[in-house]
Amino acid sequence: MLFTKGSHVQVETNRCLNQQHNGVECSHCVSHCPGQALILYNHQIFLDKEKCLGCGLCFSDCPTQVFGSQQWDETTIITEVKDQGARATQFFCGYHETPFLSKEEKEKGAVQIPTCLSSVSRGTWYELGLQTAVELRLDECHECPMKNCVDRMKLSVETAMEWLSASGHTPDFIYVDTAGKAQKKKKLQAVSSGLKITSRRDLFLSLVGRRQKAEPEITAKDSAAPEEMKVKKRGNYLPDWQKRLEDSYLNHFRQGGIPAFWPTIQMSTGCVNCGMCSRYCPTQALRITVEDKQCTHLFTSGHCLDCWMCMLSCPTQSITRDRHPITNPFEVKNIYKAPVAECNRCGAYTLVNEQNLCYWCEKQPTEVDLLSDVRKRLFEKKE
Structure with a gap:
């Protein structure tokens, strides 16, 4: 078997959902590994190569493609x-x-x-x-x-x-x-x-078992380029097979089928447009756009991993998740729209309110409150 003893298996721990949010508690790979070769410790995944049977189940079972190989191409x-x-x-x-x-x-x-x-x-x-x-x-x-x-x-x-x-x-x-x-x-x-x-x-x-061509070393003058690439890739961990599925599904779609069940999201009026849901979404299935002083939450069901990360990260508990029959799961849908203004303190877009402060600035204490608190701590008499 090609991958026995973990041969050629590569583990990209940064793609693991447990690395993105502690509350996800994803255990697909650990619970289903027949050789018990995968260990989840401190929200990070580890491979015990001696126990690996080489089945490759983790390749298909992991929702964010943490496991892969340069030798494998389905x-x-x-x-x-x-x-x-x-x-x-x-x-x-x-x-x-x-x-x-x-x-x-x-x-x-x-x-x-x-x-x-x-x-x-x-x-x-x-x-x-x-x-x-x-x-x-x-x-x-x-x-x-x-x-x-x-x-x-x-x-x-x-x-x-x-x-x-x-x-x-x-x-x-x-x-x-x-x-x-x-x-x-x-x-x-x-x-x-x-x-x-x-x-x-x-x-x-x-x-x-020889290595592929080594990657060129990064010098000090080139250090900015890789960092820029990391920022662009961050938050989009859609597996390769799911990217191909979108093209194949749309190209071969014919009327007459019974819609399959796909993940769905509903936003309540409690949304404050803090941006945490889209920031934490590992595949950018949920995105927020702002145009003409209107914020729009866009959702693509076919890109959703059903990881619940958007709901876990929402500070106002304004997101409800479910699964419903959807004819075109790769259609981008508008699930929430509201007027916005720039926050008077940080400049971020926030829903229009009396003070025009975003959720985070509104919760942040003022300078007067901070100075008052420091004064109390410094001059408060100990009993």
């Missing part, structure tokens, strides 16, 4: 299926001992990925379902040390099927729990896919 699976052009395609995991088709199935396509099938994201199953009928070979999973991953894989597949139905397509997925022995002929063997390999040299380097 878009190659989609490309391979398109190239085979079969009406139905069987998918084998990297542990499957007989990734072959029988003579009766030679008209089908066959793909073997170097990890557990649970590593494939919901968005990729959706894209594959648009191309072919999917047959998932689970006939050897009952003896696999990663058998607990099957339930998570099925959840991803069922979600993809729901999206296919919602976008007007008929999902065709089959779980093959038992299968006869296939004759091991080269022409019937599954094609390996899922690796980001462009040449024999890249293949050799990936096998021997």
Whole structure:
């Protein structure tokens, strides 16, 4: 298995929701890891490589793509299926001992990925379902040390099927729990896919575990550029598969499907336009714009991770979350609009009020109050 003992696995802890807000308490990766190789300590995720079974479940299970690898590229699976052009395609995991088709199935396509099938994201199953009928070979999973991953894989597949139905397509997925022995002929063997390999040299380097080309060192005069890049990337941790899903969903949408359930947000009149909800949103699904002295809260349901961070960060508890059927989840919707003015103290936009002070400046004590408090502390007689 490609990622056994944590080989080639990269962990970007800054993308973890627990790093963004202590109240999120996201534990997808820790609770579902079959090897118990992931540890959440002090709101930071750690990988115990010795315990890692190499299933790749964390790749698809993490909502913000904390886990990844330069060797893993699931878009190659989609490309391979398109190239085979079969009406139905069987998918084998990297542990499957007989990734072959029988003579009766030679008209089908066959793909073997170097990890557990649970590593494939919901968005990729959706894209594959648009191309072919999917047959998932689970006939050897009952003896696999990663058998607990099957339930998570099925959840991803069922979600993809729901999206296919919602976008007007008929999902065709089959779980093959038992299968006869296939004759091991080269022409019937599954094609390996899922690796980001462009040449024999890249293949050799990936096998021997050599590093990719080193990043250039940053000198003092260049130090401002990376910092600027960090600021631009901050707050947008939408996983790659979800970015692809938007294009695929919109390009293949057909009328007639039953809308799927997606996250929704409602703003109450208690909103003070403090900006905390949009600032904490990890994917910019919730954004605030100001034009002609009007603030508008914009929400894109298809970009929402359902992490509840906007609700947790709202100081006035003005956000209500739910899930509802939505025909076009990637349509940007106006969920709240109100007149604003510049705060008389800090200049930030705030809802129009008598003093025209933003939420934070209104709560902040005045200079007179601060001086009075200091005076009391300095000259107050001790009893």
